[in-house]
Amino acid sequence: MGEKSNGLRVFVDSNILISAMHSTxxxxxxxxxxxxxxxxxxICSYTISEVSHVIxxxxxxxxxxxxxxxSLLEFELVYTPENPLTFPVPHIRDKKDIPILISxxxxxxxxxxxGDYDFHTDEIKEYFAVxxxxxxxxxxxxxx
Numbered sequence: 001m002g003e004k005s006n007g008l009r010v011f012v013d014s015n016i017l018i019s020a021m022h023s024t025x026x027x028x029x030x031x032x033x034x035x036x037x038x039x040x041x042x043i044c045s046y047t048i049s050e051v052s053h054v055i056x057x058x059x060x061x062x063x064x065x066x067x068x069x070x071s072l073l074e075f076e077l078v079y080t081p082e083n084p085l086t087f088p089v090p091h092i093r094d095k096k097d098i099p100i101l102i103s104x105x106x107x108x109x110x111x112x113x114x115g116d117y118d119f120h121t122d123e124i125k126e127y128f129a130v131x132x133x134x135x136x137x138x139x140x141x142x143x144x
Contacts, residue, residue, distance in 0.1 A: 007039035011104045013114035027133040044103035046080035078107040090123040
């Protein structure tokens with residue numbers, strides 16, 4: 001996979017992938033299509049594990065579709081540290097989000113796109129821009 005020289009490095013959270021996989025009409029699906037086409041998509045190993053777990057548990061009949069979806073998606077894999085709780089981290093309300101936050105900080109993306117408002121804090125925005133799917137699409141194309 002070659003980096004797009006003028007594209008942003010865009011890190012996405014688990015909820016983006018679940019929504020994109022679940023509905024072809026979702027803003028998250030439109031976002032992923034735009035990012036893959038014009039930017040550089042980053043997904044962390046923790047997110048892939050988390051999404052796989054959620055789909056197995058909540059949508060077991062969609063697991064093969066998830067694996068196919070993931071295999072067709074062009075992205076840079078960001079490894080989540082084995083012990084993410086040992087890293088200094090900005091405050092985030094839900095401690096279960098720390099592995100994703102640490103992975104994003106270590107990846108140094110231009111933007112994090114998430115529907116989880118726990119990431120939309122001034123402290124986290126010191127590391128990178130944070131957008132909802134709609135905000136990113138309005139800002140960078142794909143949504144009027």
